Amino acid sequence: MTIKLKLELASGQSLKGAPLELLSKGVPIAQGVVDKHGSVTFDVKSAVVQLAVRVDRSILKTG
Numbered sequence: 001m002t003i004k005l006k007l008e009l010a011s012g013q014s015l016k017g018a019p020l021e022l023l024s025k026g027v028p029i030a031q032g033v034v035d036k037h038g039s040v041t042f043d044v045k046s047a048v049v050q051l052a053v054r055v056d057r058s059i060l061k062t063g
Contacts, residue, residue, distance in 0.1 A: 001046040003030075005053065007038045014038070015055075023052045 003022065007015050015034040022030040022042045030042040 001044055003042045003044060003051075005040050005042075007034060007040065018055055021054050023054060024049045026052075 009015065014036075015038060016036050018034045020032050020034065020040050021028040022032070022044065024047075030044045032040040032042050034040050
């Protein structure tokens with residue numbers, strides 16, 4: 001199954017190149033990268049589960 005998302009930030013900033021994770025029960029089950037149009041696609045097995053998306057925190061800088 002393919003899951004497609006379109007991301008738009010209220011601030012107007014782009015998420016281009018941001019790595020995202022698709023989670024099921026808090027566990028990553030797929031990864032994707034936001035394209036220049038703000039879209040990301042995940043390929044996953046078909047199932048009835050609750051899903052969530054998060055930005056891969058490895059891109060965040062501290063300091």
